[in-house]
Amino acid sequence: MRVVLVSEGTYPQALGGVSVWCDQLVHGLPEHRWQAVALCVDGREPVRWKLPENLERVVTIPLWSAGRQRLRRPGRATRSLFHAALEDFMVALVAPPDPDPRRGAAQRRRFLLALRGLHEYAAGGGDIGSALRSNAALGRLQDRWDDVATMLGRGHPALAGRPRRLTLADAAQAVAMIGSMLRPLAVPPVRADVVHCAMNGLSTLVAMAAKWTYDTPMLISEHGVYLRERYLEQVGGDLPHAVAVLLLSFQRSLAGAAYQVADALAPHSEYNRRWQLRNGADPDRMWTMYNGIAPELFPSARTEPEEPTIVYVGRIDPLKDLHTLIRAFALVRRRVPDARLRIYGAAIDLPYRDSCTALIERLDLVGAARLEGSAPDAVAAYHSGNVVALTSISEGFPYSVIEAMACGRTMVCTNVGGVSEAVGDTGFVVPPRDPAAVADACTTLLLDPDLRRDLAVRARQRVLDRFTLAQSLEAYGSLYERLAAPALDGRTPAGALR
Amino acid sequence: MTVSEVRPTSMASAARGWATASTIALPIVRPAPVPDRPELGTDPVETLAAEVRAASGDGRFVDGLHLAALLEARGVTDRAARVRYGYRDVFELAESVRVRLDGPAVGPPSRPPRRREWRELFHGGLYLLPSVLFPAVLAAVPRSPLAAVVVAGLLGWVWAGGLTWLAYQHINQGDDAAAGRLLARGAVCGVAVAAALGAAVAVMSGVAAAALLVPAVTAYQLASTVLVFYRAEARLVALMSPAVVAGGGFVLAGWWPPTPVIAAALACTVVTFGVALRRALRAPGDATPGRLRPLMRGRWGTFALVVLSTALLAALVLLPQAPLLAHHFEVLLATLPLVVSMGFVEWRARRFGERARELLHEAWGPGGFRRRLWWRLALDVCACGLVAALAGAVVLAGLREAGRLTPAAQAMAAASVLLAGAVLLVFVLAAHGGYGRLCVALAAALGAQAAAPFLGSVALLLVLLAVALIPSVGRVRQYR
Numbered sequence: 001m002r003v004v005l006v007s008e009g010t011y012p013q014a015l016g017g018v019s020v021w022c023d024q025l026v027h028g029l030p031e032h033r034w035q036a037v038a039l040c041v042d043g044r045e046p047v048r049w050k051l052p053e054n055l056e057r058v059v060t061i062p063l064w065s066a067g068r069q070r071l072r073r074p075g076r077a078t079r080s081l082f083h084a085a086l087e088d089f090m091v092a093l094v095a096p097p098d099p100d101p102r103r104g105a106a107q108r109r110r111f112l113l114a115l116r117g118l119h120e121y122a123a124g125g126g127d128i129g130s131a132l133r134s135n136a137a138l139g140r141l142q143d144r145w146d147d148v149a150t151m152l153g154r155g156h157p158a159l160a161g162r163p164r165r166l167t168l169a170d171a172a173q174a175v176a177m178i179g180s181m182l183r184p185l186a187v188p189p190v191r192a193d194v195v196h197c198a199m200n201g202l203s204t205l206v207a208m209a210a211k212w213t214y215d216t217p218m219l220i221s222e223h224g225v226y227l228r229e230r231y232l233e234q235v236g237g238d239l240p241h242a243v244a245v246l247l248l249s250f251q252r253s254l255a256g257a258a259y260q261v262a263d264a265l266a267p268h269s270e271y272n273r274r275w276q277l278r279n280g281a282d283p284d285r286m287w288t289m290y291n292g293i294a295p296e297l298f299p300s301a302r303t304e305p306e307e308p309t310i311v312y313v314g315r316i317d318p319l320k321d322l323h324t325l326i327r328a329f330a331l332v333r334r335r336v337p338d339a340r341l342r343i344y345g346a347a348i349d350l351p352y353r354d355s356c357t358a359l360i361e362r363l364d365l366v367g368a369a370r371l372e373g374s375a376p377d378a379v380a381a382y383h384s385g386n387v388v389a390l391t392s393i394s395e396g397f398p399y400s401v402i403e404a405m406a407c408g409r410t411m412v413c414t415n416v417g418g419v420s421e422a423v424g425d426t427g428f429v430v431p432p433r434d435p436a437a438v439a440d441a442c443t444t445l446l447l448d449p450d451l452r453r454d455l456a457v458r459a460r461q462r463v464l465d466r467f468t469l470a471q472s473l474e475a476y477g478s479l480y481e482r483l484a485a486p487a488l489d490g491r492t493p494a495g496a497l498r
Numbered sequence: 499m500t501v502s503e504v505r506p507t508s509m510a511s512a513a514r515g516w517a518t519a520s521t522i523a524l525p526i527v528r529p530a531p532v533p534d535r536p537e538l539g540t541d542p543v544e545t546l547a548a549e550v551r552a553a554s555g556d557g558r559f560v561d562g563l564h565l566a567a568l569l570e571a572r573g574v575t576d577r578a579a580r581v582r583y584g585y586r587d588v589f590e591l592a593e594s595v596r597v598r599l600d601g602p603a604v605g606p607p608s609r610p611p612r613r614r615e616w617r618e619l620f621h622g623g624l625y626l627l628p629s630v631l632f633p634a635v636l637a638a639v640p641r642s643p644l645a646a647v648v649v650a651g652l653l654g655w656v657w658a659g660g661l662t663w664l665a666y667q668h669i670n671q672g673d674d675a676a677a678g679r680l681l682a683r684g685a686v687c688g689v690a691v692a693a694a695l696g697a698a699v700a701v702m703s704g705v706a707a708a709a710l711l712v713p714a715v716t717a718y719q720l721a722s723t724v725l726v727f728y729r730a731e732a733r734l735v736a737l738m739s740p741a742v743v744a745g746g747g748f749v750l751a752g753w754w755p756p757t758p759v760i761a762a763a764l765a766c767t768v769v770t771f772g773v774a775l776r777r778a779l780r781a782p783g784d785a786t787p788g789r790l791r792p793l794m795r796g797r798w799g800t801f802a803l804v805v806l807s808t809a810l811l812a813a814l815v816l817l818p819q820a821p822l823l824a825h826h827f828e829v830l831l832a833t834l835p836l837v838v839s840m841g842f843v844e845w846r847a848r849r850f851g852e853r854a855r856e857l858l859h860e861a862w863g864p865g866g867f868r869r870r871l872w873w874r875l876a877l878d879v880c881a882c883g884l885v886a887a888l889a890g891a892v893v894l895a896g897l898r899e900a901g902r903l904t905p906a907a908q909a910m911a912a913a914s915v916l917l918a919g920a921v922l923l924v925f926v927l928a929a930h931g932g933y934g935r936l937c938v939a940l941a942a943a944l945g946a947q948a949a950a951p952f953l954g955s956v957a958l959l960l961v962l963l964a965v966a967l968i969p970s971v972g973r974v975r976q977y978r
Binding site for chain 2: 096097099133134135136138139142157158160161165167168169172173176227228231232234235236241244245248249252274278279393394414415416431432433434
């Protein structure tokens with residue numbers, strides 16, 4: 001079977017949880033022939049994974065490099081179709097979400113048709129980005145903006161915060177970005193038996209094009225919630241509010257349209273289902289598929305460090321909220337003066353890393369709390385702590401949690417994403433952004449070795465029971481077979497949860 | 499209730515009709531009423547709204563999902579939404595909180611900050627600077643160095659134009675160091691090419707001085723290009739001032755020997771060239787080696803048009819002047835208004851682009867934007883012509899006073915006035931990337947010189963450039 005795996009900003013050009021999962025999938029299902037489609041910034045990103053032999057091809061789709069291709073003018077019929085599609089597309093950018101499920105579904109279907117019209121325009125030789133940036137399109141977008149305010153009334157709560165008039169500057173900025181994001185619609189559709197998107201959002205455009213052209217089944221996995229992360233990016237962001245309205249409306253409409261058209265949806269935690277159902281996903285086509293690890297690669301620790309140590313393993317990133325962990329550690333030190341905090345991970349956001357260093361200095365934790373850089377050996381990193389902490393504000397179903405659990409370490413985690421589903425009753429799950437709660441949990445564990453060991457044993461067993469790689473691969477293999485068959489039979493794939 | 503079920507007000511109907519001139523079906527509905535606030539002893543939702551307002555900066559959220567994402571990131575779960583706030587889930591709670599945020603009043607649209615810079619206004623003086631030295635050169639060289647002056651003028655102009663365009667490709671990628679290195683290497687290569695051409699001209703014309711004159715003039719042009727690129731005009735003036743004083747002294751005194759003046763000019767040019775190279779090589783950052791080729795992939799055609807359009811403009815301006823150098827000095831003086839007004843033209847060209855970007859932040863649609871830009875462009879063309887006309891009036895008055903005012907000088911002054919406006923349009927069209935259209939207009943005007951007087955060809959150029967600008971002046975994406 002030929003499977004195309006589509007991802008944005010991850011495999012094979014970046015490290016991180018989703019890339020690990022992609023690599024596991026391709027390695028773990030050698031009976032399939034794979035092709036990876038990577039949505040990237042400019043196509044100059046190096047490949048950072050050793051590619052398996054059954055990965056036959058990697059196609060990159062640069063989203064943000066300057067486009068220079070010369071396109072032909074589409075025929076009149078295609079242009080006519082495009083103008084109709086553009087109208088619906090513009091409406092989706094300005095319309096607030098409809099709270100009524102039936103009408104919300106109609107909104108999403110209309111947007112899906114608009115995307116198909118844009119794809120056919122591109123397939124006919126048109127340049128979507130250029131058409132969106134034209135004066136005519138900008139004027140239409142301004143008109144639709146005014147229409148919404150006229151229909152709902154300027155004081156309507158759904159329009160709170162919106163400027164009265166959409167300026168050309170804001171409209172042009174938004175459509176320039178959206179035009180780049182739509183580039184996957186303009187590349188030749190991929191040929192495969194199944195197109196598997198590693199996330200929602202722009203990746204699904206590749207699958208949609210294949211579905212419209214070759215009727216290829218489409219599967220979406222969601223580790224985190226793509227739309228939720230786009231929303232979080234725009235909390236207190238620099239973009240003008242009108243631009244944020246247009247961009248987030250595009251992302252919301254796209255995610256909803258993808259749920260409509262997907263043949264199967266695989267949230268990687270029960271938590272994700274809430275957002276997916278809220279945005280129109282069909283529960284009859286959803287199966288929860290947890291991430292899995294190979295337990296033999298994460299052996300249980302036989303000893304504990306000499307000093308009471310809290311460990312973090314992951315990216316140095318604002319979403320991980322390491323400030324909360326460092327502040328919590330300062331509180332831990334009041335009751336466990338010889339405690340240590342070791343933070344392992346690569347920093348992509350260097351200013352954030354510097355802010356962590358500055359916070360450590362300001363809280364007088366230099367020496368006790370250390371940024372160790374990337375961990376060459378993750379197992380050794382987990383083993384170097386008595387407790388493993390994760391204080392993220394947003395997560396999907398993080399590998400670091402089940403890896404640490406498999407290593408026989410007790411977790412202190414924030415209650416985000418699927419973390420509580422992973423940890424269950426084998427660790428402490430506390431509210432995010434609450435240093436005192438994190439500190440209480442860590443202190444309790446550091447001061448109670450019996451509790452710590454008991455939870456650690458149960459944590460490893462929980463991983464063996466529920467979150468192994470073999471279970472995960474079996475579930476996906478089964479789902480591929482059923483998607484490639486003429487119709488889904490409605491039964492839950494082996495290893496998946498309804 | 500769908501929109502088609504909503505009975506629109508007459509204003510709404512009018513707005514829709516005006517907006518689309520056809521039927522549209524907005525799938526927009528009045529969202530369901532926000533759930534009533536639960537009856538709790540205190541009002542934790544108000545407290546939560548206050549926390550959100552403090553955490554989010556401006557308190558503005560695109561929709562309820564936007565706020566729900568923030569609430570979850572702050573630890574609010576479905577359970578907390580039920581137990582603590584009395585709502586079904588985080589999504590419902592977020593809708594309620596968002597209504598209470600009563601986001602801040604929307605202020606006027608933000609505008610890009612205006613650069614209050616006037617330095618371009620002095621560029622005219624910089625371009626005039628070498629002409630102070632020409633009398634000394636003419637006195638020192640036994641035979642007319644016409645060919646050398648034309649070759650140096652054309653080469654320096656075209657080389658500087660192409661070099662700065664390439665350097666800006668690096669700047670646009672944020673690679674200042676690569677831009678500096680390119681400018682330095684390009685300037686050295688330019689002088690080397692000029693030396694070779696100067697030697698060739700010396701051999702062919704029999705004017706030995708050409709071997710020195712061509713590279714020296716080119717070196718000054720490229721040094722001034724580099725220093726202007728880095729906004730170091732004051733340094734350029736300071737470095738060249740001894741030569742200017744010597745050249746001015748030669749003209750005013752009338753009896754100074756020309757050789758020391760030329761020696762001073764050469765020395766100043768060498769020092770200025772060295773300073774310019776040093777400035778370019780000190781650009782911050784580490785240049786990424788081998789970046790130009792991938793950067794220019796697919797752009798060499800544009801680069802060729804940039805070079806061609808620069809060459810055509812240089813030819814259009816310089817070729818009619820060259821024959822005047824030896825025998826019609828009064829007509830040559832009548833070109834000074836164009837040189838003097840070039841700084842003003844550059845300033846207006848920059849301001850035109852800035853004004854266009856400011857207009858994008860105002861409440862205009864594309865039609866209003868286009869009309870205002872054309873109006874602004876017409877005013878700027880007139881202003882450039884007016885400045886050149888004022889300078890021309892001074893020159894013509896001087897010639898009249900000296901008894902050397904001729905019809906040819908008057909025609910040249912008039913052409914300079916039109917050319918000032920035309921050059922503004924050249925800058926604007928180049929800023930739009932319309933190099934192909936620019937080449938066509940310039941080539942047509944240059945061809946017209948064969949059949950029509952210079953004034954006529956410049957008038958034609960003005961009209962052709964205005965026509966060439968029609969597709970792009972009102973196009974919003976040209977100004978982003």
